[in-house]
Amino acid sequence: xxxxTFQLQINGDTRTLSNLDPRVSLLDAIRDxxxxxxxxxxxxxxxxxxxxxxxxxxxINSCLTLALQYEGRDxxxxxxxxxxxxxxxxxxxxFVEHDGFQCGFCTPGQICSAVGMLAEYKAGAPSAVTDGEVxxxxxxxxxxxxxxxxxxxxAYVGIREAILEAAAx
Amino acid sequence: xxxLNKVIRSVVQVMPDQAPDELIASNRxxxxxxxRLNGPDKVTGKATFTADYPVANLAHAxxxxxxxxxxxxxxxxxKAAEALPGVILVLTxxxxxxxxxxxxxxxxxxxxxxxxxxxxxNTDHVSWNGQPIALVVAETPEQAEAAAARIHATYxxxxxxxxxxxAIGDAKQPKAIMGExxxxxxxxxxQALSQSAARIDLTFTTPPHNHNAIEPHACIAQWDGxxxxxxxxxxxxTAGVATTIAQVFGLKADHVRVVxxxxxxxxxxxxxxxxxxxxxxxAARETGRPVRLAMTREGVFRIVGGRTPxxxxxxxxxxxxxxxxxxxxxxxxxxxxxxxxxxQFSFPPRHLYSMEAYRIGQKVTDLSRVANTFMRAPGESIGxxxxxxxxxxxxxxxxxxxxxxxxxxxxxxxxxxxSPFSSRHMRKAYExxxxxxxxxxxxxxxxxxxxxxxxxxxGVATGTYPVYRMVTAARVxxxxxxxxxxxxxxxxxxxxxxxVQTQHLAERxxxxxxxxxxxxxxxxxxYAGVAGGSSQTVSVALAVxxxxxxxxxxLLALAQKDERSPLREANFEDVVAKDEGIFWxxxxxxxxxAAILSRAGKDFVEADHKTGAPMELLKYSMHSYAAQxxxxxxxxxxxxxxxxxxxxxxxTGRILNPKMAVSQFRGGIIMGIGMALTEETMFDDRTxxxxxxxxxxxxxxVQADIPDIEVVYTNEPDPHTPLGAHGIGEIGITGxxxxxANAVYHATGKRVTSLPITLDKLM
Numbered sequence: 001x002x003x004x005t006f007q008l009q010i011n012g013d014t015r016t017l018s019n020l021d022p023r024v025s026l027l028d029a030i031r032d033x034x035x036x037x038x039x040x041x042x043x044x045x046x047x048x049x050x051x052x053x054x055x056x057x058x059x060i061n062s063c064l065t066l067a068l069q070y071e072g073r074d075x076x077x078x079x080x081x082x083x084x085x086x087x088x089x090x091x092x093x094x095f096v097e098h099d100g101f102q103c104g105f106c107t108p109g110q111i112c113s114a115v116g117m118l119a120e121y122k123a124g125a126p127s128a129v130t131d132g133e134v135x136x137x138x139x140x141x142x143x144x145x146x147x148x149x150x151x152x153x154x155a156y157v158g159i160r161e162a163i164l165e166a167a168a169x
Numbered sequence: 170x171x172x173l174n175k176v177i178r179s180v181v182q183v184m185p186d187q188a189p190d191e192l193i194a195s196n197r198x199x200x201x202x203x204x205r206l207n208g209p210d211k212v213t214g215k216a217t218f219t220a221d222y223p224v225a226n227l228a229h230a231x232x233x234x235x236x237x238x239x240x241x242x243x244x245x246x247x248k249a250a251e252a253l254p255g256v257i258l259v260l261t262x263x264x265x266x267x268x269x270x271x272x273x274x275x276x277x278x279x280x281x282x283x284x285x286x287x288x289x290x291n292t293d294h295v296s297w298n299g300q301p302i303a304l305v306v307a308e309t310p311e312q313a314e315a316a317a318a319r320i321h322a323t324y325x326x327x328x329x330x331x332x333x334x335x336a337i338g339d340a341k342q343p344k345a346i347m348g349e350x351x352x353x354x355x356x357x358x359x360q361a362l363s364q365s366a367a368r369i370d371l372t373f374t375t376p377p378h379n380h381n382a383i384e385p386h387a388c389i390a391q392w393d394g395x396x397x398x399x400x401x402x403x404x405x406x407t408a409g410v411a412t413t414i415a416q417v418f419g420l421k422a423d424h425v426r427v428v429x430x431x432x433x434x435x436x437x438x439x440x441x442x443x444x445x446x447x448x449x450x451x452a453a454r455e456t457g458r459p460v461r462l463a464m465t466r467e468g469v470f471r472i473v474g475g476r477t478p479x480x481x482x483x484x485x486x487x488x489x490x491x492x493x494x495x496x497x498x499x500x501x502x503x504x505x506x507x508x509x510x511x512x513q514f515s516f517p518p519r520h521l522y523s524m525e526a527y528r529i530g531q532k533v534t535d536l537s538r539v540a541n542t543f544m545r546a547p548g549e550s551i552g553x554x555x556x557x558x559x560x561x562x563x564x565x566x567x568x569x570x571x572x573x574x575x576x577x578x579x580x581x582x583x584x585x586x587x588s589p590f591s592s593r594h595m596r597k598a599y600e601x602x603x604x605x606x607x608x609x610x611x612x613x614x615x616x617x618x619x620x621x622x623x624x625x626x627x628g629v630a631t632g633t634y635p636v637y638r639m640v641t642a643a644r645v646x647x648x649x650x651x652x653x654x655x656x657x658x659x660x661x662x663x664x665x666x667x668x669v670q671t672q673h674l675a676e677r678x679x680x681x682x683x684x685x686x687x688x689x690x691x692x693x694x695x696y697a698g699v700a701g702g703s704s705q706t707v708s709v710a711l712a713v714x715x716x717x718x719x720x721x722x723x724l725l726a727l728a729q730k731d732e733r734s735p736l737r738e739a740n741f742e743d744v745v746a747k748d749e750g751i752f753w754x755x756x757x758x759x760x761x762x763a764a765i766l767s768r769a770g771k772d773f774v775e776a777d778h779k780t781g782a783p784m785e786l787l788k789y790s791m792h793s794y795a796a797q798x799x800x801x802x803x804x805x806x807x808x809x810x811x812x813x814x815x816x817x818x819x820x821t822g823r824i825l826n827p828k829m830a831v832s833q834f835r836g837g838i839i840m841g842i843g844m845a846l847t848e849e850t851m852f853d854d855r856t857x858x859x860x861x862x863x864x865x866x867x868x869x870x871v872q873a874d875i876p877d878i879e880v881v882y883t884n885e886p887d888p889h890t891p892l893g894a895h896g897i898g899e900i901g902i903t904g905x906x907x908x909x910a911n912a913v914y915h916a917t918g919k920r921v922t923s924l925p926i927t928l929d930k931l932m
Contacts, residue, residue, distance in 0.1 A: 001254070023311040032310070037221035038214020040433070042383040043466045047864035050383055078214035088212065096208035099832045103663030104211030105384040105433030111212060140873070147871040150864060152383050152434050153663050154839030155832060156875045 006071045010034060011080025022068055026060075027051045029067035030077060038078035038108040042150070049149035052109035052116070053077050059116025061148075078108035081115065090169050091115060094162035102153035110149045114163045117145045121167075138164055174348070181787040186889065190714070193823065193886045193893040198672040198682060202828035206668045207431075207661075216431045219403045220387040220463045227389070228257055230452045230462040231313035232445070233303040233320035234471045235295045238537040238857035239329035239506075242293045242302060242322050249319040250305055255312035257456050259320070260304040265290035268451065271416040273509060274409070274441050274542075278640070280422070282409030282699070284441035284474070285540045287507040289448065295324065296507045297539045298331075298858040299471030301444055306452045306460060314465075329537035331857030333478045333503050340501040340532035343511045347548075351511075352499075352530025353519060353585050361495030361526040365486030367566040368495070372482050373555040374923040375906075377850040379475035380544050381869055382662075384433020386473060387463040388446050390453035398453075399426045402446055405435040405660045406699035407692035413442035414450055423693070430690035435662040436840070437543040440699045443473045470862030475850055476544040477502040477512045479551050483559030491569050491577040496524040498556055501532045508540035513548030517633050517903075518556050519585040520792055522578040529585075538857045543701060545840055546899035549634050550906070554844075554924065557630035557907030562920060565615070571629055571911070572599055572608065572796075583790035591636070591789035592887035592895075594820040599796045601881045602629075602818030606798040616918040623802040626916025632795030632904030636822075636887070636895050637702035638783040642695035643712035645674075645720050646775035649766035651749055653678050655713045656688040659697035659705055664898055665829035666705060672826065673710050673892065677717050678762075679747035695777055703793075703896025706825070711780050711891040719776035721746055724762060727769040734768075735760055785889050793821040793900045797838070797908040803916045808931030810913055812842055815878040822895035823886040830897055831880045837901015838878055843870040844902070845909035846925050 003019040008029065015034050025044075030036050030053065039062055042050035046064040053062045054076040081089040091111050094100070101107040121141070124134055129144040142160050151159065192199060210216040235242075247259045268291055271283035287296035290304060303320040307313035330336045342351045362368055389401040398420065404410045407427040415422040432439060449462035464472075481500035487493050502512045511533035518529050544550075564571035576596060582589055603609065611627045612618065618625035644656045655674045661667050670687040678685065688694060697709060725744060728736035728751065735758045736744065736751055745754045752759030766774065785791065800814035817834050824830045847868035851861045861867050886893025906924055913931070914920050921930050 021309060021311050023315075024309075028310065031221070035223060036214070037217070040218070040384070041220070041463070042385065043864045045466070045863060045865060047466075048383055078212075082213055088209070092209075092212040095212045096204055099205065099208075099828050101205075101208075101211055101663070102665070102832055102836060103382070103384070103432065103434040104207070104216050105218060105382075107211050108214045143873040143875075147873040150383060150869055150871060152381055152436070152840075152869060153832075154836030154870070154875075156839065156870075156872050157835055157878055158832060160872070 004068055006068065008067065008070060008075060009073065010036065010075045011077060017067065020067065022066065024067050025063050026065045026067045026070055027062035030062060036077050036079050040105055040108060042106065049113055050106050050109040052113040052149065054112055054116055057119055059113050078112055081111065090166040091162065094166040098158040098162040098165065099155065100158040100162040101155050106149060106151045110151065110159055113146065113149045118167055121145065137167060178787045181784050184784065189888040190892050192676055195676055198676045199825050199892065200823065201826065203668060203672060203826055205665060205829065206671060218384060218431045218433050219389065219401045219429065220461065222389055222401050224389055224391065224459045226458055228306050228308060228456055228458040228460045229310040229313045230449055230460050231305050231317035232301045232448065232468055233317045235298060235300045235302050237295055237324045237326050238298040238331050240295050240324045240326040242295065243325050244323045245302065246321040247303065250316035253312060253316045255308040256305060256316045257308065258306040260290060260455065261302060262290055262293050266455065267291055268417045268447055269419060271413040271442065280409050280412035282406055282413040282442040284443050284542065285507045289444045297505065297537060298856055299539055301448060301472060304448050304452055306456050310463065331537050332854035333536060336503065336534040336536055337480055337501050340534040342532050346511055346513045346531065352528065354528045356526030358495045358497055358526040358528045362484055362486045365494050366489035367563060368484065368486035369559055369562045369566060370484040371559055371562060371922055372480065373558060375479045375551040375554060376924060377475055377478045377852065378544055378844060378848050379470060379850050379867060380436040380438030381864065381867060382434030382436055382438055385464045385466055385469050386439065386443060386445055388449040389459060389461045390450040391459040392454050396420060397424050398450055399428065400446065400450065401428050403432050403439050404429045405432060405439040405662055405701065407658045407660060407690060408696050409699055410442045410446060411692040414447055417447045418450065427692040428690065429660060432660060432662040435700065436545045437547065437701060438473055440701050441542055445472060466864060467862040470859050472539065474540040474542045476547065477504065477541045479514055481514060481555035483555050485559055485563050487563060487567060491567055491574045493522055493578050494525045496527040498529045499531060501534055503534050503536045503541060505540045506535045506537050510541055512541065514552035516548050517552045520583055520790055521631060521633055523580040523584055538852065545837065546634055546902045549903045550844065553630065553632055553904045554906040557904055558910050558922065561911040561914065572603060575631060586790060588788065588790040591791040591889040592822060592885060593794065594883045594885045595794045597883045598794055598818045598820040601883065602796040602798050602816055605818065605879060605881050606816040608798060615915050620802065622805050624805055624916040625800065625802050626912045626914065627800045628908045628912025628915055629796065629798050630904040630907035630911055632797055632900055634703060634793050634900040634903055636791035636793065636890060637704040638711065638786065639698035639704050639708045640780055640782060641697045641708040641712040642777060642779040643709065643716045644695050644775060644777045645713060645716040646773050647678065647720050647724065647762050648773040649763055649771065651761060651763040652684045653680055654686045654688060656694045657697040657709055657712060658692050658694040659689045659709050660700040661690060662700060664833060665826060668829065669706060669825050670709055670713065674713060677714060677746065680749055703898045703900065706896050707891045707894055712778060714891060715780060716776050716778035719778055720774050721751065723774045723776065724765050725751055728760065728765050731768055789889055791889065793895045795819050795900050795904055797904040799908045799912050801909060801912040801916055803913055803931060808928035810846055810926055812909060813876050815876055817878065817880050817901065819880065819882040819900060820885065821882060821897050821900055822890055823893035824882055824884050825892060825894050833897050834880045834901040835878045837899065838905055839870050839875055841902040841905020842874065842909065844924060845906040849925055
């Protein structure tokens with residue numbers, strides 16, 4: 001199998017991946033080859049959302065895609081959300097304040113997903129529960145849009161309180 | 170119950186109680202909604218979980234699994250796997266070095282954490298469909314997985330029982346269930362059932378479940394020579410894994426170190442030393458490399474067992490005032506041919522209701538399937554589904570409010586043992602729940618509320634979970650810089666362990682939280698048991714309290730020797746830890762820890778302490794209680810059930826951190842909603858193979874499934890527990906499936922007796 005050397009742009013940094021097996025997923029490239037272990041592998045088949053990262057501002061399941069396909073794209077992970085001075089992103093702050101997690105394993109994916117979701121919502125993109133005009137975020141719209149991110153500890157109530165608070169800022 | 174147990178119990182009855190914990194009402198930190206201390210690390214990706222550890226020169230392992238339930242491997246072809254680039258080693262029963270079969274997980278009082286009596290890789294015999302048959306080590310995870318997929322085995326199958334339904338008739342009564350009698354009886358229950366104003370007799374079934382923590386099991390093994398092993402493991406029992414892996418490889422237990430500071434959810438699934446751990450250690454030893462074995466989601470289903478299926482009969486009779494006359498709760502669970510865990514579903518009614526006559530007991534049957542294990546509220550979760558559905562059905566027979574029927578049968582003492590309750594405020598929990606839910610405005614008649622295409626209904630059920638306390642050791646150190654640290658090997662899977670124990674240590678020693686640290690998640694620290702049985706918070710708290718008292722006594726002794734100390738004349742009973750030091754209880758004079766230590770020329774004072782056995786559990790009936798209220802809507806055409814409102818009212822001793830406690834309660838309720846409506850591990854009854862081993866096909870609740878969940882609690886401290894607290898990790902799930910089923914009945918008039926309540930059962 002031919003190996004590949006290429007570059008990824010992650011959180012504004014250029015990372016060179018040398019002699020990479022083409023089977024390496026974007027998730028494994030980020031975790032094992034770039035040392036950014038915030039994104040998590042919960043199922044490796046796009047069912048749990050723990051691997052969610054942002055690519056050009058859109059949320060994707062990084063376990064379901066190959067690293068090779070993402071050369072030149074703007075990848076952002078949980079490690080890249082806080083300000084340069086370390087101050088937390090409003091969603092990160094709100095997740096802490098509203099106890100939007102217990103074990104914390106799904107949390108990087110939940111937060112990255114929420115960043116992408118709020119951008120989709122603000123752009124007026126419909127969801128499966130949208131009936132005509134996109135309705136208010138609180139309630140069915142938020143719950144539908146965040147249902148790709150599983151939390152087995154059951155922090156869903158805190159997660160949506162956190163997202164609504166951050167969205168209002 | 171053994172004769173010895175009976176003797177101990179009768180002796181304990183006359184022993185005096187420990188005085189209530191002096192911090193029972195203290196609220197400088199305890200009782201306050203303090204944010205999780207590890208929150209910032211968890212929201213920034215800095216929290217290091219097992220598979221995240223950067224280890225140099227790491228090799229990667231993957232497993233291949235059997236595809237038959239029982240028989241012999243007649244051939245195993247590893248050539249294709251070995252020929253792939255990057256493959257370092259392939260081990261099968263033909264070449265795997267001998268490993269000892271470790272002792273099975275007991276009743277929680279030992280360090281043994283084995284999960285199966287089947288040999289792993291050291292036999293051509295197959296005991297379950299999914300048993301590991303080959304271990305591959307390669308340079309990369311991709312290479313290891315690809316190679317494992319190329320292992321090909323042929324088998325000679327043997328007859329075996331893989332269907333729970335088919336095995337029920339052969340069930341046998343085990344000698345004991347968690348140390349309790351497998352069956353308890355009083356009076357002539359058949360007579361009591363036949364002569365009554367109303368009776369119900371229903372049979373319930375519950376399917377197998379899997380924990381499905383979002384973090385799959387993973388291990389990194391690193392040997393230092395032949396006798397020292399370090400394991401990073403996704404464990405909720407670091408000491409148990411250390412002991413078990415030492416047994417497997419013939420090492421001294423203290424030569425195996427297990428590290429698990431962050432664990433991505435457990436729910437019981439990470440309590441045992443499942444076979445992946447020993448295989449990871451074996452891979453590392455045989456290759457001379459550190460090895461990571463990160464289980465796939467499917468792999469977790471194949472080798473880590475879940476909750477047993479059950480069949481339960483509930484028959485209850487009552488007089489026309491609702492008083493329970495006859496009460497039967499009996500049935501069957503499954504374990505495997507290679508493990509022993511009869512899940513205690515018959516425990517709840519032993520402690521919940523007054524009954525004139527009863528027969529409460531259970532049997533177990535052995536299947537050729539993956540070993541079962543404990544999963545959140547083993548016993549009480551599925552037991553309350555049957556019992557609390559049965560009581561609801563009886564309430565309709567009697568035309569009584571289901572809340573009133575339960576209160577009518579509220580006992581004054583434990584209905585089976587006769588022991589006094591340590592703390593029971595069930596009536597208050599119900600009153601609070603009734604008020605918050607607006608229960609009184611619910612119409613009595615089922616199938617009487619409709620909103621468009623949806624039937625609406627409200628249901629209620631009781632939840633309960635025992636108080637357990639485990640023997641636990643802790644070390645406490647107070648240093649000359651005025652800081653303190655407490656250490657135990659206990660675990661944090663998201664319950665809030667680190668935060669609540671830091672609150673406790675600061676309160677106990679009179680220090681600010683910023684000056685204390687709680688260290689955990691490492692088997693080399695003083696011994697703590699499995700994070701299970703909702704026991705960890707109080708078990709660790711008592712060990713820290715008693716170790717802390719030793720340290721304070723030693724500090725006071727230093728002060729007493731010093732003429733300049735204002736504590737020179739003080740006895741231990743005269744002083745209290747506060748304001749960062751030791752002070753006279755009455756006059757208020759005293760001095761700081763820093764002052765005592767610096768004058769004595771010491772850097773620190775520390776002490777280890779191991780707590781005594783939980784004798785209070787033999788004297789008192791100690792339990793937590795819940796009243797679960799919910800509203801559902803059921804689609805008239807499709808049968809779809811949606812939960813649209815929930816109020817959980819809890820009586821669980823003193824609440825130590827309301828914010829985190831509410832999260833725990835909600836988490837339990839949410840897992841219970843999954844159990845009620847969607848969760849089922851589907852075995853192919855012909856082959857014993859799990860057919861939905863993924864999060865795409867095993868349906869845990871998602872964000873859209875969960876309504877607002879209100880939580881209220883009595884906050885009544887238990888005078889017989891450390892801090893007045895009870896553990897709360899499991900009570901939340903109990904009663905939930907029954908509350909949903911009862912609401913579905915109220916909405917539709919259909920009594921669903923088998924979980925999950927899927928659409929087809931309501932068509």
